[in-house]
Amino acid sequence: MRARTPARRGLRRSAALALTAAASLAVGLLAPATALADTPPSDSITSDNVTHVTNVPKPEAVRSVNSDLAFTGDYAIGGNYDGFVVYDISEPESPQVVSEVLCPGGQGDVSVSGDLLYFSVDYPRASDECGAPATSTTNPNGFEGIRVFDISDKANPQYVAAVRTDCGSHTNTLVPGEDGQSDIVYVSSYSPSSAFPNCQPPHDKISVIEVPHDAPEDAAVVNEPVLFPDGGNHDQDNLLLPTQGCHDITVYPARDLAAGACMGDGVLMDISDPVNPVVTERITDENFAFWHSATFTNSGDTVMFTDELGGGGAPTCTPEIGGERGADAIYTIEHDGDGPALEFASYFKIERYQGDEQTCVAHNGSLIPVPGRDFFVQSWYQGGVSVIDFNDPGEPREIGYFDMDSRVEEGVQDNDTWSTYYYNGYVYSSDIVRGIDVLRLEDPRLRAAERVRMEEFNPQSQPVYRPGRGNGRR
Template sequence: MPRSPRVSTRRPLRRRPLRRRVLSTAVTLLAAAGLTASALPAQAGTPVDEIDKSDNVELTANLPKPEGFEPTNSDLAFTGDHVIVGNYNGFVIHDVSEPSEPEITAAVLCPGGQADVSVSGDLLYFSVEYPRANDECGAPESTPEDPEAFEGIRVFDISDKANPEYIASVRTDCGSHTNSLIQGEESDYIYVSSYAPSEKYPNCQPPHDKISVVEVPKDDPQDAAVVAQPVLFPDGGNEDQDGLLRPTQGCHDITVYAEKGLAAGACMGDGIIMDISDPLQPEVIETVRDENFAFWHSATFTNKADGVIFTDELGGGGAATCNAEVGPERGADAIYGLKAKPAKGERPAKAELTFKSYYKIPRHQGDTENCVAHNGSLIPVKGENYFVQAWYQGGVSVIDFNDLENPKEIAYFDRGPVSDTELVRGGSWSAYYYNGYVYSAERTRGFDVLRLDDERLDRAEKVRFDELNPQNQVRY
């Protein structure tokens, strides 16, 4: 039985007041002419920690990271009135029953790196990518050369939000950089994505063109285990394209759309569509490549699954790529039209992706700001396609991509750099819409709650979820 984590319920320092940037005379004149803030030319020079934003966004609350969570925040999952924020040292559960006054319910110290999180009822699944000496929460760091080192998935019982209990662990090859959830009636299935194999690593051998599928029986989660390791690239993936951050080695992240029987994979050098009608045997039915993409990072379907947004994490999230020199087609989103028919009876699954456009934030960032396309989710406006997305120190952007060929920004929230003298990694890792608010995991500044005030998005406020994992997409 894994050793229980250390749970802290210490309240952090109250959020600091954040000063709003005063708009320039040019902005005022353009606004008077009827132009929105998102239509303005790129702004530059926002001072450290100050805010530049469109008029239809408000910062409702900010909570600094609690003590012991100095490493970066990462991904988010949602259950009831709680938002779970992953951190390289564990995870923090926030009570957002009053979104303007969020409170920390529990801060669980259980280091392991990356800290991708998914939630299913009373169970929390947590990705461990940095090797530990064993699977205990307090285990010291190890190395990938150690055959006994632990990397993979940790399972927590969060039925008592104030006192999560660590109940199981599952080792997976190359650990778990991300995890994506398919919920069944009796079991959950977790697609575990990981990469960076080496002949020197006994638990992470090349070519590693696969994912791991972990089954978690809902009545007996302690029996969680790897039940399949489907090879997605039996003939190898993209290795020869100039400018790749990494060749294709499994996938970086997968978004499942179980209702449609489809999944979209962002797999370093390849973007893929999979038929997941049999979750233990996902089948790649379409592959695309793009000479402008350095690292296929994540994917999101349109509401009707007739399109996909893929993101390119140029520079691995640590470089200043939102500038004129890099341009609008690299470190950006690529939007594709999708025609897909999952397998049915004797009919094989088919899919076709057609490139439509790129989207990149229209505001140039400074040389000390790491900025690139990162994690986001659809805003639940029935039948429409609006996307909220994190861009690290490029902030949070809201995109209208109802016309796949002409995406446009309709709202944004952007802080100044962490430092104006050196590049310090920071900014929004993940930004997702949930029950009327946008929640953002700020890498250095903690947990942000944003409120959107835009009539195009009003219908989303009527949509309420009991639970949300953005990489487990549903139809609105």
């Protein structure tokens, strides 16, 4: 397996932890190399219904890897381990870099709200200044948490606030405030450390930050709800990490729902009072090693969870691993007298096996906004981009793909895609190495999505999709 940067991992504390976990998983689960290691995933790089529109290489200043995306108006915001990049996507066939902000701090997960950008910091820095160097976890003045930027001038974003949170922020999720005058930000973090002053085990909570729109400098933690008072799942043998906080949370504000992917557990939450989320259902899955992320259907009656088997550091799209691990798990939400219950429906995993050289596992994606229908576009690291039909939760299937692979076309740079989202007629893939790939879907089943226009899109804060304008908050 080729050398992996520690930035790739789903784990958050150290490169050593990530590589050790991935290696131990590989020893336990991967069979000896087979001929599939040299077998291309298909006879073409894209399916007939997917067009590769263009690629925007990473700016030279971005020395590390790309991570997640958020969208506002004619702009995409791409997070990375060095900071973030603002792209003008008013002409999707020719996106332009508008600005680059260097502000290292780990994964660099991003959410956008009007003129405000929220940026996750989960590697301790010597202070909350943008240029602060890395520091030891034992430094009592070290900073981790959320940075707040004013992006009203896309060419010149301004750093306006920093909010320290326990164990930092691996990811963040935007929830509109009930008063319309503020934002609520859920901060997910994990891997407590007895050496880190503000990250003592047990770490069984999330942080809730409130940000006033007219005074973002006053952003502050307003609650730290404990989601796992009994400690969560620590007993499952194949867990990459036991439950300790959450890796990611997706909210559906219009339905007062949230789904948490929390290492060993998947949870549903009632967020009718967004400052005080309440867990209403909790599940485990013997085939899941690392509950990574979640997405609701537009109807809110089904949720898809992803399993980042190997922490993003192992090749799991192989016959030896099979189709039930490192996969998506689809659950329907049933309602009875005791409240909502998650009922397992099926697993989905790409069948374009990548062999024992390609890091491939389920990762970030979003609904394709076809009102009344359930289609999904998703990243699989070096497995590329998959377009999935899960209208029948019991029988999901791939209906399209984009998979740059030098085994198929000599000389191309293999993809390694972190997150893939549909936004206003195009698909944007944040590739760890290649930069931003723009795709277009040419499929009659998906055509209705082209009529859905969003003014703002944070994939972990789902809007209700309706044809026409006005989707999204602003």
